[in-house]
Amino acid sequence: MSFTPRVFSGIQPSGDLHLGNYLGAMRRFVPLQDSHDCLYCVVDMHAITVWQTPEDLRRTTLELTASYLAAGIDPKKSILFNQSQVHQHAELAWVFNCVARIGWMTRMTQFKDKAGKNSENVSLGLLAYPSLMAADILLYKATHVPVGDDQKQHLELTRDIAQKFNNDFADSIASNGFDKEYFPVTEPLIAGPATRVMSLRDGSKKMSKSDPSDQSRIVLTDDADTIAKKIKKAKSDAEPLPTELDGLKGRPEADNLVGIYAALSGKSKQDVLDAFGGQGFGAFKPALAELAVTELAPMADEIRRYLADPTEIEAVLRDGAERASVIAAETMGQVRDIIGFVR
Numbered sequence: 239m240s241f242t243p244r245v246f247s248g249i250q251p252s253g254d255l256h257l258g259n260y261l262g263a264m265r266r267f268v269p270l271q272d273s274h275d276c277l278y279c280v281v282d283m284h285a286i287t288v289w290q291t292p293e294d295l296r297r298t299t300l301e302l303t304a305s306y307l308a309a310g311i312d313p314k315k316s317i318l319f320n321q322s323q324v325h326q327h328a329e330l331a332w333v334f335n336c337v338a339r340i341g342w343m344t345r346m347t348q349f350k351d352k353a354g355k356n357s358e359n360v361s362l363g364l365l366a367y368p369s370l371m372a373a374d375i376l377l378y379k380a381t382h383v384p385v386g387d388d389q390k391q392h393l394e395l396t397r398d399i400a401q402k403f404n405n406d407f408a409d410s411i412a413s414n415g416f417d418k419e420y421f422p423v424t425e426p427l428i429a430g431p432a433t434r435v436m437s438l439r440d441g442s443k444k445m446s447k448s449d450p451s452d453q454s455r456i457v458l459t460d461d462a463d464t465i466a467k468k469i470k471k472a473k474s475d476a477e478p479l480p481t482e483l484d485g486l487k488g489r490p491e492a493d494n495l496v497g498i499y500a501a502l503s504g505k506s507k508q509d510v511l512d513a514f515g516g517q518g519f520g521a522f523k524p525a526l527a528e529l530a531v532t533e534l535a536p537m538a539d540e541i542r543r544y545l546a547d548p549t550e551i552e553a554v555l556r557d558g559a560e561r562a563s564v565i566a567a568e569t570m571g572q573v574r575d576i577i578g579f580v581r
């Protein structure tokens with residue numbers, strides 16, 4: 239059976255949104271609004287898999303919503319909402335906890351990274367995180383999920399959960415009159431020059447919210463001066479930029495800065511090398527800083543404007559939750575019948 243193309247993606251309100259989140263995910267969400275039905279989510283229930291101070295969670299939820307709006311998510315075209323306001327996410331996640339196997343979860347590299355040597359002492363939610371993520375996506379029978387490269391393994395698990403559910407309940411799915419591919423096997427959309435933006439201090443580490451150094455990332459609320467300074471101080475090397483992509487191999491910092499330029503300008507990395515190949519960082523960094531300020535600083539102003547009076551953002555979230563709930567309730571009702579829960 240063919241599913242109506244539908245896009246779902248989520249971002250955690252667990253700190254400041256950075257350039258990696260923006261280029262790897264959020265910026266790519268915007269054009270999809272013109273070709274697909276889209277749902278974009280503030281995944282606050284994922285955020286609490288690690289400790290969040292309640293007042294910080296409230297603040298970062300509003301900040302992330304403001305960032306979605308400032309980046310160009312249009313709440314009339316897309317459904318923009320907050321995960322915890324649509325209770326079916328938790329409900330379907332529980333069902334998936336009973337479909338997925340513990341071994342699938344302990345294999346996840348993100349779990350292993352976040353749990354470290356402490357895996358007996360992290361929350362149970364951190365282990366079950368991918369089950370909730372599968373619920374986010376499959377509640378809406380989403381067919382396409384734009385994310386950064388680090389989410390690839392979680393999306394493979396989402397596909398495994400969909401397939402196992404479709405198999406385990408095949409008879410009941412048929413007797414309830416549904417098509418045998420009840421849940422779609424979702425396609426990840428991981429593309430473009432910035433699917434993995436690296437730290438500005440160390441080209442071998444991913445740019446992340448949890449890096450202790452502020453200088454390692456540009457955050458969307460940075461002002462023009464801060465953005466320019468962080469780029470000018472970014473780690474680079476002494477060689478001029480190459481003219482061909484091959485020349486970026488073994489030069490992680492150069493590769494990262496070229497990727498950032500490409501993503502911010504909507505060009506390919508080769509286009510950037512065509513323009514800057516042969517020039518050193520003395521010339522390239524100021525050009526990159528100027529581009530980053532032009533692209534990012536107006537968003538920071540817009541975010542501040544939204545946050546000055548959060549009533550508008552809160553109304554957007556409530557309206558989004560209402561619209562998401564209509565779809566979520568329909569799926570969850572069907573799932574209850576398929577499983578054999580008495581209504």
Ligand code: AMP
Nearest residue numbers: 250258259262263385386433434435445
């Ligand atoms: P998170 O902040 O973990 O909720 O991530 C939100 C989105 O940003 C996901 O689609 C991630 O894959 C993406 N993302 C996070 N860090 C990076 C990065 N350094 N480069 C590219 N994409 C990223």
Ligand code: TRP
Nearest residue numbers: 246247248249250281284371374
């Ligand atoms: N796990 C994702 C991340 O950390 C966030 C997320 C939660 C998500 N649910 C999702 C992304 C559903 C895409 C689709 O980046």
